Amino acid sequence: MIGIYGGTFDPIHFGHLRPALEVLQGLGLEQVRFVPLNVAVHRPQPIASAPMRLAMLKAAIRGQPGFVADPRELQREGGSYTYDTLLSLRRDLGSSCPLCLMIGADAYHGFLDWYRPLEVLELAHLVVMRRPGHDAATGPALRKLYLERGSDGPVELESAPGGRILFQQVSQLEISSTRIRDLVTRGLSPHYLLPEAVWELMAREGLYGPVVSGASSTVGGS
């Protein structure tokens, strides 16, 4: 069973990484593939370039067994629709391998507005991770879908390639990329909200605005 974790990752932070590790271990996944989007179809475009976001992602997951950077959306032009990404993954991985599309509660709330959501749910299971500040309560259409498709554990997910929805308990870390970008833009340090290697890259490349004065002494201790 393989996890697919899509996002803007602008930049990647511990609010992505810790829940991803807990899902990897909690569901016994073979791997989690982090898939940075290229062209957002649902939000303003990312601030950092695609190569920079991929570099930050690779720096963040280096050395973590089971974590893999998957650049397929960055190699595709046009809107980064998850449906297309899952079709491409199915071509590589075959039709029978269980896939778990991992999304935070905020993304789940908008799921029925995605491109071909029901086909997305046929191509993969949805694993929903709670997120601070985002209510678990959903509207009637999503509640109905959950009544039909809700699952209570990994054993059921392993028995089919897709089609079920599982809520997975994860550490509640109140961290967002928006907050990190805001801190850096205001000249404040985002230290301890994201891996040191990512902060180091951001500081070196001057991403998101002014680098905190003396950053080189707080970044990586160098």
Ligand SMILES: Nc1ncnc2c1ncn2[C@@H]1O[C@H](COP(=O)(O)OP(=O)(O)OP(=O)(O)O)[C@@H](O)[C@H]1O
């Ligand atoms: N702290 C968190 N806890 C749980 N899930 C999260 C957290 N942060 C992000 N996610 C989930 O990770 C996926 C990718 O999120 P994204 O890259 O947009 O990060 P973000 O912090 O929400 O970014 P931004 O602030 O720019 O919107 C989404 O499914 C989102 O719900």
Ligand SMILES: O=C(O)c1ccc[n+]([C@@H]2O[C@H](COP(=O)([O-])O)[C@@H](O)[C@H]2O)c1
């Ligand atoms: O395919 C869609 O229509 C679609 C609509 C909204 C979001 N997504 C995907 O959901 C993932 C999380 O999005 P975000 O905004 O939290 O970065 C990311 O991989 C997006 O490409 C996909």
